Amino acid sequence: MKNWAGNLEYASSEVRQPSSVEELADIVAGARRVKALGSRHSFNRVGDTDGVHVLLDGLPREIELDPERRTVRVSGGVSYGTLCRSLEQSGVAIHNLASLPHISVAGAVQTGTHGSGVDNQSLAGAVEAIHLVRPSGEQASLSRADGDEFLAGVVGLGALGIITGLELSVGPSFRxxxxxxxxxxxxxxxxxxxxxxxxxxxxxxxxxxxxxxxxxxxxxxxxxxxxxxxxxxxxxxxxxxxxxxxxxxxxxxxxxxxxxxxxxxxxxxxxxxxxxxxxxxxxxxxxxxxxxxxxxxxxxxxxxxxxxxxxxxxxxxxxxxxxxxxxxxxxxxxxxxxxxxxxxxxxxxxxxxxxxxxxxxxxxxxxxxxxxxxGHDWESLYPRFADFRSLASAHDPDGKFRNALLDSILGVPAASRR
Ligand SMILES: Cc1cc2nc3c(=O)[nH]c(=O)nc-3n(C[C@H](O)[C@H](O)[C@H](O)COP(=O)(O)OP(=O)(O)OC[C@H]3O[C@@H](n4cnc5c(N)ncnc54)[C@H](O)[C@@H]3O)c2cc1C
Missing domain, CATH: 3.30.70.2520 (Alpha-Beta Plaits)
Structure with a gap:
């Protein structure tokens, strides 16, 4: 499997396409190393693994609007293009988009993907909650009310869990x-x-x-x-x-x-x-x-x-x-x-x-x-970098969601060094 640009071939030994979140959880629980891929539009090895790659397009596709909370719940593997057509049919919009709509919602949010506008936050700015599978296979949900764990997990480089769904805030459609x-x-x-x-x-x-x-x-x-x-x-x-x-x-x-x-x-x-x-x-x-x-x-x-x-x-x-x-x-x-x-x-x-x-x-x-x-001093660039590293090691002590690029940024988790 290559990425969209074709500049890298992934190192995974196996590719799985689970058809339910329970099947995904079993794959994750049983894998030594595992990583999700979205639409493979990244140019580096942030999404690579030498274990199992999971593709989420086999999971039931969900795009469900909650008009009262003004949110939409969307499966992680859905592309912004598909999501936006569906939102527009219901007369609602999200605040901003990247330069192309083909990227997956979870993959884009996990890397801090953004559009432009001095007052427009990145695509992660719309996220109100994420639903994820932890390294043990446990399913968890994090919302703004969860504070730090949520703020760490939304732009998480895939290091804190595999995101099966997200809740995004929506506003009225605009021209x-x-x-x-x-x-x-x-x-x-x-x-x-x-x-x-x-x-x-x-x-x-x-x-x-x-x-x-x-x-x-x-x-x-x-x-x-x-x-x-x-x-x-x-x-x-x-x-x-x-x-x-x-x-x-x-x-x-x-x-x-x-x-x-x-x-x-x-x-x-x-x-x-x-x-x-x-x-x-x-x-x-x-x-x-x-x-x-x-x-x-x-x-x-x-x-x-x-x-x-x-x-x-x-x-x-x-x-x-x-x-x-x-x-x-x-x-x-x-x-x-x-x-x-x-x-x-x-x-x-x-x-x-x-x-x-x-x-x-x-x-x-x-x-x-x-x-x-x-070439970067991550701790001085990101004031909460050490906290992120501790959280990632606490949730994933064996480095199941790690790869060489993430290890070079976050350091190798202590347990997986043994
Ligand atoms: C032509 C082109 C135009 C682009 N335009 C922009 C732009 O306008 N603005 C911008 O900021 N970026 C842009 N990008 C970069 C792109 O948005 C990011 O690389 C984004 O991460 C791609 O999303 P993806 O679904 O392809 O993710 P992938 O490349 O498949 O994965 C990216 C990361 O997300 C993780 N991930 C994927 N799915 C999940 C999941 N379900 N749970 C947990 N982790 C997951 C992967 O493990 C990996 O770490 C562009 C890229 C291309 C090729």
Missing amino acids: MRQRVLENLPWDRALANFPEIVSSAYSVSLFTDYAGGSISQVWLKALDSEPPLGKLFGATAARTPRHPLPDMSAENCTLQMDEPGQWLDRLPHFRHEFTPSKGEELQSEFILPLEHAPAAIEAVRGLAPKLAPLLFVSEIRTGAADEFWLSPFYRQQSVALHFTWKPLQPEVEAVLPELEEVLRPFGTRPHWGKLFSPA
Whole structure:
């Protein structure tokens, strides 16, 4: 089994597709090592195991709205695309979406996946409860009322349990318009950064860091927000755009200010089409919003090395949250995302240098993308990191849900060292 990008083959010796939560619990209880996979859109080995991989798409599929609590209960393996169609039929919405809707809800939430918007929390921000299977096979539920265990478990890297279902908060469905502006001069972008990224509900800047301007600014505005024709020298594109200049916009969600429902505007790519470029790699680095101009300037200094490896880079934002291992933990943030060409050795060679220039800004890497695990002081980046490690070791002393990447981040649990 390979991941979506095809850059890694998983090491599992067995793949199981349980048809009930009880069967899943038995598999987990009996396995030496086990890990769930979602839609396999991660670019690193965060979801790998040398034991059993479980795929949750055989479990009964549940999407059940609770109109009184304003929540939806959804099975972990369901994709956001499927969930959102169902929510829209009931006239409700979730607050934000990632760039593509094909990813599974549990897999996305576990790695802190996010969209954009200064006031929009990551997808984990909607989570009110999780239902999971512990290493012993015991089933457990954690909700906001459970405090620390919940805050540790939502963005949990699959280290605290296999999530069979989640409860997400929903609000009324809403309409949006999307517009792409072009050629935002760098000097004006950096001088007016907070204003630019706050100019619509969700704003993304696309660039390769070279040249004198940012090539595209994607504005996703609520129907109630005024249209934006110009922004600090950037002007509206005359035809629909793909973030990559040589690609047709056919696969992209509708632009040109055409109104539509939230689920058809928030992602960049349409659910019914194959997403993005196919063969690509990604990295993303998240840091406090106030450092954005200085951090971006530092990255621009590496443009001659980065640009030849890049399809494109996306700059977006996110609101603070309370999840212990969320890259947005307690800080409103800017996220510098890199869509690389499929040149893994070259990308891995440049990453330490990129991470080095971003280190002074307290930069946290995206858990599902490429980064150098050894290049980060996790305890200083994540104030509750030691607590997470203790909790993970207490629940999983034998390291059943661990793999080499998680061990390199969290350390090897004491019992599994023997
Ligand atoms: C084209 C593309 C676009 C992307 N766009 C964005 C974006 O806009 N924003 C962003 O932040 N990220 C983005 N990503 C990254 C992606 O959202 C994350 O890698 C996410 O984790 C993928 O979800 P998945 O279901 O594929 O998870 P997987 O890659 O299958 O698994 C990820 C992790 O979650 C764990 N996991 C999966 N299911 C469960 C479960 N049921 N219980 C417990 N643990 C589980 C796995 O063990 C693993 O540790 C993108 C990736 C691609 C390929």
